[in-house]
Amino acid sequence: MEEELLEQILASYSGQRNELVPILQEVQENLGYLPEKVMQDIASFISVPESHVYSVASFYAQFRTLPLGKKRVAVCRGTACHIRGAPQVLHEIEESIHLKEGETSEDLEYTLETVACIGCCALAPCIRVNKDVTGDMTPEKARKLFNGNGNSGGRNRVE
Amino acid sequence: MGMEIVAEETGSNKRHVILVCQGTGCVSGGSEHIFSALKDALEISGNKEDILVKRTGCHGFCQQGPLTVIEPQGIFYTKVKREDIPGIIQSISSGGKPLERLLYHDTFTDKPILHYHDIPFYWKQQRTILRYCGSIDPEDINDYIEVGGYKALHKVISEMSPEEIISGVKESGLRGLGGAGFPTGRKWESCRNVPGDIKYVICNADEGDPGAFQDRSVMEGNPHSLIEGMIIAAYAIGAQQGFIYVRAEYPLAVGRLKIAIEQAREAGFLGNNILGRDFSFHIDIFQGAGAFVCGESTALVRSIEGKRGMPKPMPRPRTTEEGLWNKPTLLNNVKTFANIPLIIINGSEWFAQKGTEKSKGTAVFSLTGKVMNCGLIEVPMGETLRKIIFDIGGGVLGGKALKAVQTGGPSGGCLPAHMLDMPVDFDSLTKAGSIMGSGGLVVMDEDTCMVDIARYFLDFNQRESCGQCIPCRLGTRQMFEILDEITKGNGRPGDIDLLLELSYSIKQSSICGLGKTAPNPVVTTIRYFKNEYEAHIKDKRCPAGVCKMD
Numbered sequence: 120m121e122e123e124l125l126e127q128i129l130a131s132y133s134g135q136r137n138e139l140v141p142i143l144q145e146v147q148e149n150l151g152y153l154p155e156k157v158m159q160d161i162a163s164f165i166s167v168p169e170s171h172v173y174s175v176a177s178f179y180a181q182f183r184t185l186p187l188g189k190k191r192v193a194v195c196r197g198t199a200c201h202i203r204g205a206p207q208v209l210h211e212i213e214e215s216i217h218l219k220e221g222e223t224s225e226d227l228e229y230t231l232e233t234v235a236c237i238g239c240c241a242l243a244p245c246i247r248v249n250k251d252v253t254g255d256m257t258p259e260k261a262r263k264l265f266n267g268n269g270n271s272g273g274r275n276r277v278e
Numbered sequence: 279m280g281m282e283i284v285a286e287e288t289g290s291n292k293r294h295v296i297l298v299c300q301g302t303g304c305v306s307g308g309s310e311h312i313f314s315a316l317k318d319a320l321e322i323s324g325n326k327e328d329i330l331v332k333r334t335g336c337h338g339f340c341q342q343g344p345l346t347v348i349e350p351q352g353i354f355y356t357k358v359k360r361e362d363i364p365g366i367i368q369s370i371s372s373g374g375k376p377l378e379r380l381l382y383h384d385t386f387t388d389k390p391i392l393h394y395h396d397i398p399f400y401w402k403q404q405r406t407i408l409r410y411c412g413s414i415d416p417e418d419i420n421d422y423i424e425v426g427g428y429k430a431l432h433k434v435i436s437e438m439s440p441e442e443i444i445s446g447v448k449e450s451g452l453r454g455l456g457g458a459g460f461p462t463g464r465k466w467e468s469c470r471n472v473p474g475d476i477k478y479v480i481c482n483a484d485e486g487d488p489g490a491f492q493d494r495s496v497m498e499g500n501p502h503s504l505i506e507g508m509i510i511a512a513y514a515i516g517a518q519q520g521f522i523y524v525r526a527e528y529p530l531a532v533g534r535l536k537i538a539i540e541q542a543r544e545a546g547f548l549g550n551n552i553l554g555r556d557f558s559f560h561i562d563i564f565q566g567a568g569a570f571v572c573g574e575s576t577a578l579v580r581s582i583e584g585k586r587g588m589p590k591p592m593p594r595p596r597t598t599e600e601g602l603w604n605k606p607t608l609l610n611n612v613k614t615f616a617n618i619p620l621i622i623i624n625g626s627e628w629f630a631q632k633g634t635e636k637s638k639g640t641a642v643f644s645l646t647g648k649v650m651n652c653g654l655i656e657v658p659m660g661e662t663l664r665k666i667i668f669d670i671g672g673g674v675l676g677g678k679a680l681k682a683v684q685t686g687g688p689s690g691g692c693l694p695a696h697m698l699d700m701p702v703d704f705d706s707l708t709k710a711g712s713i714m715g716s717g718g719l720v721v722m723d724e725d726t727c728m729v730d731i732a733r734y735f736l737d738f739n740q741r742e743s744c745g746q747c748i749p750c751r752l753g754t755r756q757m758f759e760i761l762d763e764i765t766k767g768n769g770r771p772g773d774i775d776l777l778l779e780l781s782y783s784i785k786q787s788s789i790c791g792l793g794k795t796a797p798n799p800v801v802t803t804i805r806y807f808k809n810e811y812e813a814h815i816k817d818k819r820c821p822a823g824v825c826k827m828d
Contacts, residue, residue, distance in 0.1 A: 141565070178586040179587070180569060234527065241339075242652075251306070252302065254306050
């Protein structure tokens with residue numbers, strides 16, 4: 120299934136070296152992460168060493184080499200969020216879903232990460248769950264939002 | 279297309295227009311649902327002949343969102359919910375009283391204010407680049423054309439030579455609004471003068487500073503303004519291909535830019551033989567994959583080439599000489615490009631009237647942190663911090679005392695309250711140890727710990743260091759660890775001097791702007807708030823009560 124999908128994606132590219140980042144983005148958009156085999160296939164498609172693909176994938180914060188949870192919870196750690204209580208919100212979410220920053224639950228339900236800035240600074244502190252942003256967060260709101268949704272305790276590192 | 283058709287399509291023949299903000303801030307409050315629910319409600323209530331609902335970009339006052347404005351009166355509704363929709367329609371169609379509970383209440387008098395142009399947050403600004411963000415539909419090119427969009431492009435192509443354009447930009451005094459403030463006209467001129475048939479124009483929209491969202495708002499609210507600026511730049515320097523390098527974290531901006539580029543192409547403003555002339559220019563979007571250092575020009579270029587985004591070591595040719603694929607490349611910020619059509623239409627003198635002697639025009643800031651009115655603002659260069667924070671921002675949240683203002687993000691610094699009357703322009707900020715940067719302005723009150731803030735920024739900088747040069751990779755890490763220990767109550771005598779010594783070495787020996795400015799948050803907090811460091815180190819006490827000392 121991965122191979123078919125990759126083939127479909129690559130069909131719209133010409134195999135130039137500069138297409139690497141957009142290819143990785145599209146693959147990750149569809150698969151949720153970048154499996155090793157897929158990165159090897161991309162390397163041969165654009166005729167670069169596998170190490171080059173990995174070096175680019177590991178450089179940019181966007182790329183993941185392990186599968187992510189269905190719900191990707193991103194806590195903004197921008198300046199405005201930081202001084203308006205983002206660390207406390209992060210702590211509360213960590214407690215509620217039993218994950219530390221950068222971890223994914225074993226049942227692939229949740230991934231918890233932090234992001235540099237969502238750009239919703241006027242609504243600080245804010246979090247993003249998949250594509251939805253919620254502003255004016257408080258530890259209490261976080262607890263309500265994730266209450267009873269915790270995972271069983273198993274976890275994996277994302278990176 | 280005749281003006282009448284334009285008028286009909288944009289609905290200006292209708293008696294009332296409800297503008298619904300669809301910036302990222304308001305969308306997070308559900309404004310997309312309000313937009314569609316309003317349309318449905320007008321359909322059902324039979325008012326759609328009289329009332330038009332229009333999607334707009336960011337109004338700037340995100341904190342009060344979701345925002346709607348009722349035109350032509352300019353009635354400003356805040357924190358609108360779905361339940362409010364019948365009442366809003368009823369009050370418009372019956373010509374009755376506006377809904378007072380949705381009005382903005384003044385932060386000092388607590389009185390309701392009916393019109394947005396009477397709210398101090400708005401009338402004390404000078405919105406130039408942001409003028410149409412919030413009143414035009416960013417997904418409809420006709421809205422932009424109706425307010426004079428693409429007139430500047432017509433003008434340069436039919437009346438002006440590339441040299442005339444460049445000298446106009448030079449005379450205006452416009453400086454790069456990405457933060458460094460390099461004179462734009464000079465950059466254009468040097469790029470034009472480099473021999474070569476293939477040249478590139480890149481719009482730097484990799485707004486990576488935490489606490490800044492002004493570029494995002496321009497892209498979401500008036501994407502054609504920067505596209506028009508880019509086309510004019512391409513015509514002036516002789517480029518055929520352009521890229522907008524925008525963060526992938528800004529999906530709404532990416533979507534609007536894609537629509538805008540497609541519409542500009544259909545209208546003949548982009549593509550081959552633009553406006554029937556021997557001039558062709560194409561724009562592609564490149565989505566940055568999340569690396570702060572890619573705001574640096576050589577790193578950004580390498581990123582588009584499909585490499586790790588690491589800056590080229592000095593000495594190196596300028597990007598204007600050897601940029602993308604080693605071709606001459608012009609790189610400017612979103613707001614710099616958005617200013618170009620305005621300068622062409624209104625003239626260089628018009629632009630040069632605003633601002634200070636050496637910093638012309640306006641500055642757009644994301645005003646955030648512990649301030650009453652958070653949002654996106656635009657003021658003439660040289661405005662004082664006092665006016666920005668107290669007149670426009672409505673003062674510090676909860677009546678607390680102002681402690682500091684942070685400008686320039688992780689490369690900038692923290693300025694103390696006693697410097698409030700300092701004019702905000704490129705040179706004054708640099709002199710005070712900070713930078714203009716991309717325009718984040720974070721207000722900090724007595725409950726903010728300055729050592730914690732320094733630790734926070736060094737944590738950011740050491741995470742974002744590309745790792746290529748040792749002073750930045752290891753130096754910022756060392757600084758972070760020292761600061762971390764201080765905030766935990768493990769500071770040692772001599773730590774302050776050690777931090778300053780490290781700062782000096784990192785500034786001197788790093789190869790790019792990220793490293794050279796990375797110590798700024800530490801240097802300025804030590805310069806202006808040394809007593810807080812001493813309290814942490816000597817007394818094992820955090821005066822603001824933020825750091826947990828065990």
